[in-house]
Amino acid sequence: MANRKRTTLGVVHVTATPPGWDKGAAGIRAIHKAQGWSDIGYNEIINPNGPPEMGRGKMAIGAHVAGFNSISYGTSMVGGVNASNKPDFNTIRDAQLATLYKRMKELTADFPDIKWCGHRDLSPDKNGNGVIEPFEHIKACPCFDVIPWAAEHGLPVADIKGTWKTITLEPGSAPVLEGPDTRAAYLQRLLTRGGYVLGPIDGIVGRKTTAAITAFQLASGLDQSGEFDAPTVARLRSIFEAKAAA
Structure with missing residues (x-):
């Protein structure tokens, strides 16, 4: 051995x-x-x-x-x-x-x-x-x-x-702390790859992010919940993760 x-x-x-x-x-x-x-x-x-x-x-x-x-x-x-x-x-x-x-x-x-x-x-x-x-x-x-x-x-x-440390995902963005905000920041990034405008990638699902989610759901034929629900996340990942890897 x-x-x-x-x-x-x-x-x-x-x-x-x-x-x-x-x-x-x-x-x-x-x-x-x-x-x-x-x-x-x-x-x-x-x-x-x-x-x-x-x-x-x-x-x-x-x-x-x-x-x-x-x-x-x-x-x-x-x-x-x-x-x-x-x-x-x-x-x-x-x-x-x-x-x-x-x-x-x-x-x-x-x-x-x-x-x-x-x-x-x-x-x-x-x-x-x-x-x-x-x-x-x-x-x-x-x-x-x-x-x-x-x-x-x-x-x-x-x-x-x-994520046990304070981190910054993008220059000029708000800090993202340990917890579910890091997941939201990643999904925000996927939305921006699709051309949706939502402001800084900061892990905060505010008004602009909600509007971007809703627009993506409308374009994808999904229920317009304005949230990162399971069908929306699955659709985002299937489109933009694959595109990023291509």
Whole structure:
């Protein structure tokens, strides 16, 4: 099995195993091998009661985040989904977080160039604004914002912008804060690609944005709700995301 030549990224995961699951690295290995993998994907896991356990190995190239495996160390906390199989950070125990911090600190000493992030922080930036926003996350893993958490604990973090910070989407636009406004800003951007005039892209659905939505709905034969409802969003994305990618 190949080893990493450098380690510049540390990636935090959850295993997405249900509450009460506690079969250790052997159990995760069995799950991953049943999916056709050669071994467990993570370099290590953190079990429900807190103790870490080596997975694929400290220097091994893992299989935990496509496109970054050759430079990254992957550690995963057991848990992450509730009894309904929905992402739920409350399934992660305090002992696991304490161990996570301890291991991140130790690994930072072992790998001086390492920078930390969560799995979802490595999602593609679909709208190209330099910010990884919640609607762009490929998956919820690890169910919390690792970058600000790690920074608060004095650990080095990856240079990835997320919506835990105040951001500006366009020169001269209003700041967009964490929350659903980032989704609205993306949909505003799609409207402007269609030639609809609505003012600054700021994530605020005000009078001009509502008028632009209504005009788009009228042109598309949709109910004129003036809102980013499901049919409107689906139509916007089908037309203007494809056009942007062409």
